[in-house]
Amino acid sequence: MRITGRSGFAAWPATILVAFALAVLPSLFADEGMWTFDNPPTKILQERYGFTPTREWLDHVRLSSARFNDGGSGSFVSPHGLVLTNHHVALGQLQKVSTPQKDYVADGFLAKTQAEELKCPDLEVDVMISSEDVTAKVLGSVKAGMSDADALKARKAEIASVERESLEATGLRSDVTSLYDGGQYWLYRYKKYTDLRLVFAPEQQIAFFGGDPDNFTYPRYDLDLALFRVYENDKPIESPNYLKWSAHGSAAGDLVFVSGNPGSTSRLETMAEVEFDRDNYLPLRLKVLERRVAVLQKYSEQGPEQARQALNQIFGLQNSIKVFKGQIEGLQRKDLIAARQKQEDDFRARVDANPAWKKEYGDAWGEIAKAEAESATRLKQNFFWSLSASPMASRALAIVQYVAEVKKPDGERLDGFHDSELDSLRFRLLSPAPAYPKMEQALLADALHEALEELGLNDPFVKTVLQGRTPEETVQALFKNTQMADPAFRKSLLEGGEPAVASSTDSMVELARRVDPLNRELHKWNDDHVESVVTPAFERLGKARFAVYGTSTYPDATFTLRLAFGTVKGYPMNGTVAPPFTTFYGLYDRSDGFADKPPFDLPQRYVDGQNKIDLATPFNFVNTCDITGGNSGSPVINRAGELVGLIFDGNIESLIIDYMYDEATARAVAVDSRAMIEAMRNLYGAGAIVEEIQGKASPQ
């Protein structure tokens, strides 16, 4: 595991797999790479495909791409702010706008006019406007003779300052991202949109046809799409930055691109970290997730409304479980581990062969391994000192910290509370989305049981939270006397600041005040014992890699915008070959093959409407683009910069991709542009949207 950023208090949404991951591959496979737009793989593209993207091409694609902060990607597909993403990226919002009476997840949604478009409670979408290399500034903040802890502080303060200055100067969301193991720091500026309205979503049954069994597999038959419209000042935005919709889609052998936000990869973790992931971190994480799914499934059994509430979380957890299982299995494959080991051996041998390099970089591996071992001593506390099972309780803790942090100088605050981050943070904390207290109670009670079992009765967190009570008693008391479900209450706390928080008798605020010191102690311990050691060590590894292999490569994923490229192509699968494309024929084949039993049952619309669509229409397809979680909703683009597909998954063979790309069998799975048109027009009566994305009409 990348040993930073593993805290149970992680701020990123659970649906993407984020770590503070920074690395670079020494020798690239053919279609490998999640490239920054500042450093596109022009040489490889020219050599391999005879294609050179122009600066205009790159800018247009970048400005047409959108990051969904719920944990995915998307793209603009009309001049009137229409954004395409996956149904499963939209799932959280679909659930938040649904009610017990109207379930848009199950039934889908179509706005026949703009007036019917449905405002989302807490969705933020970012478009990357510009970027700037700030490596010299950030690294320059560290002065000779500083202790590790002081150096870390200085770096963090400088980053906060760069972000704040940019925000003040441009009004744009400004994030500094560490790339190439800290070999570079980049400032990314984003235009931020927070008024997103739902335009279209099909039934989850067809968006996620085949359910958990088919998830991460192929051949596939999923209409995993949703459309939002971006508003500003209560009007749709107008912009020339959108992708034209290809009428012809793609064909086997075509060069295609994916522009999106891969969440996190671990391509160049040291072998010590990889082995720790495989043997300790991933199995523990898997155990936690499996336990949580079990709680939610039990909760779902109470009735259809409970099932509706739990569906989105179950989806996300099962998704992660399948990933982690695949990763553990992949990391147990001797051939893969041997290949990774060889990469590291080669790298270290080259460093050791050069006396100057050896002196400067040679002990970085050892330091990382030591910090890894140190970090392992509090691994379980990092996992279980957590209130994340309850969003309400998590928000209470964030509010308690917010009011304390904002009073400090920006550079001294906890991560997540810097000036440049406050807007987005407040947007999340004040979300009007409905809370499901009964579900949260079930989850939190079980999480506390788990903490008790894993950490024991004498653990400070366990003692502080339970105060001698059972988890059930604790949770019951906690939810009896809280207003955290009410956004107005949260607002009053934020606005009331420290006095309001300090005097609050809300049970969740009280708990958060007790837990806050523990959280800070753990955070500081992580900084002092792990981050401050590994950050410079990784930086040296990053520099060593530049020295040894040059800079024509790509950094590990960081949920920032990247360009991947590849070929539409089948692959060897289970004794035969998987086809480049599937069609609507296959949807009916798979459904009938299971006698229409869930999760292979079809929405009634598909049963009745079979004769309205051309069954030969390409439905899903695969390509060799290098993607991972966070890329969901990314557009697949052809040479002409047109949209030919919509990424929604990787195949089962790609689950190891965070550790290693494998062109032979790893594939990105996408919805074909032709299928989206065919279904929207002929099954959903969404002809107006089709006209809009085909450039034939404006929205009504």
Added chain:
Amino acid sequence: MRITGRSGFAAWPATILVAFALAVLPSLFADEGMWTFDNPPTKILQERYGFTPTREWLDHVRLSSARFNDGGSGSFVSPHGLVLTNHHVALGQLQKVSTPQKDYVADGFLAKTQAEELKCPDLEVDVMISSEDVTAKVLGSVKAGMSDADALKARKAEIASVERESLEATGLRSDVTSLYDGGQYWLYRYKKYTDLRLVFAPEQQIAFFGGDPDNFTYPRYDLDLALFRVYENDKPIESPNYLKWSAHGSAAGDLVFVSGNPGSTSRLETMAEVEFDRDNYLPLRLKVLERRVAVLQKYSEQGPEQARQALNQIFGLQNSIKVFKGQIEGLQRKDLIAARQKQEDDFRARVDANPAWKKEYGDAWGEIAKAEAESATRLKQNFFWSLSASPMASRALAIVQYVAEVKKPDGERLDGFHDSELDSLRFRLLSPAPAYPKMEQALLADALHEALEELGLNDPFVKTVLQGRTPEETVQALFKNTQMADPAFRKSLLEGGEPAVASSTDSMVELARRVDPLNRELHKWNDDHVESVVTPAFERLGKARFAVYGTSTYPDATFTLRLAFGTVKGYPMNGTVAPPFTTFYGLYDRSDGFADKPPFDLPQRYVDGQNKIDLATPFNFVNTCDITGGNSGSPVINRAGELVGLIFDGNIESLIIDYMYDEATARAVAVDSRAMIEAMRNLYGAGAIVEEIQGKASPQ
């Protein structure tokens, strides 16, 4: 490997995997077993499925089942002698009745009337009429104090005598088969049919849709069927022994049966043999087959007629290659090997725990291992002292041996030349099927190169065949001056007996006369050093198994009639689940997914006729029945004894099945009875046949 029966001069057809395999499993998995009709699994069926097959049910199924001596199985499906089997079982005959002008393999065939039915040149089909336990007789022939070699001779003589007496008494083909590692010997009597006429075959393109890639995989979309009619005295036979065609097919969860002739299994080879197979025998066999395919592919490139000639053999070889690769990979799986080892350890521990058993059986493993090692010293000669690359040359050798053997007392003859076997042997030797001398030359030349490389210039066989010439010179001379392609010439030799053979100047007969002594020497060496040692050792293992585990089990497969049972059921596959059924929808999906590129292209009939068929018709399906090569063409039968499907393959997960059954993922793959009807009636205009098998009309 089962170390007997591995000679390169093997008499069985190449398309089934035959070995002299006799064993029994100590602990059975749920749906495991290829049961003899004398010992059906009534207890398991009752316990697991609440079904008890009556004697009438069993007799009817047995008498409705047919063994295709080309290497497969089949079943009667009308009272007028109509027999159903696989297209790939019929393939050899289809090729033999085709000409450069009329290619029934590519184009398919339909007899609109009986008069148009097409007589096959050399197809023998057997129906098992009765069986008898002759263990006491066979074992009784071995007297105390006999040497191993004499005991083997006595056993063989007794078997020949039992077969001859039965043939004389009943006129039925009479074969003694060794079962349960020689724990039992059974006399099987068959009604033999040799006038088979082709009634219907679809295009190979649809029978083998997906080609070599999809072979042994699932989901699948193959119409792998062919229909013959059995004639006697130039008239179709009339018989009540046929399977009614189910109008409803089967459904997931249904109990089904397979009645057919599994060729060979190695379920209870000793571990020493299994490891030898994995590390030596199978890799060598694979190498030989791959080399042969390469020769045929090169030959095919010369033109369409050459491609037509080679197609059947390439199919068979690629099929075997995929099996052997799957077996080697399976045997490299530690979990499977550990499970096999555990079985053997358990068995040996139980034998050793009983002093009487230990004394009588305990050293059998050691003796087999010793014989195995001895056998390995001539493994390559057993492989490469062979003319099998050329059917013409092989026949010459068989004729040279025939005229010598038939003069001897029956009991002293070489295997394959006993009285009871002569009819079938002559039928094969006198086949009027066309020969392809150019193709045989290419194959034989390469085989001689291979022998030279593997055995060296000083090997007796190499010296004898080449006589100082190159393989090309040898083969050229051999084919220049031979009439072996002419059945009348072969007949004249058989009828002329030893004098005709001795005086023949035919180049192939001359070669056969030179090779004959070498073949006999190797045969005798195998008898003396291997067979005579392992036959009694296996017999003791067989007895030990009966002693330890009782007799409620099934013997290894021997290409004799067996009953398997199981459930229609999907299985976990490549991260998801495979469906119990596929449909015609899936055929079009898979074809379109590859843009109709071979081997995923469709016959024009399917492109044009899509609207004539109900695409939702179940096409192929999977079940847990325990089958292997030789079962191709077997009927799938429901509780009512009706035909619901037609076995044509196993999935990729089942390739290890000869060594080990695995209910979790191993599946038999079948064509659905409903798809056969749908296609024949609506795409092929074969309504008359459909009426006949549905019992609505007699053939015209």
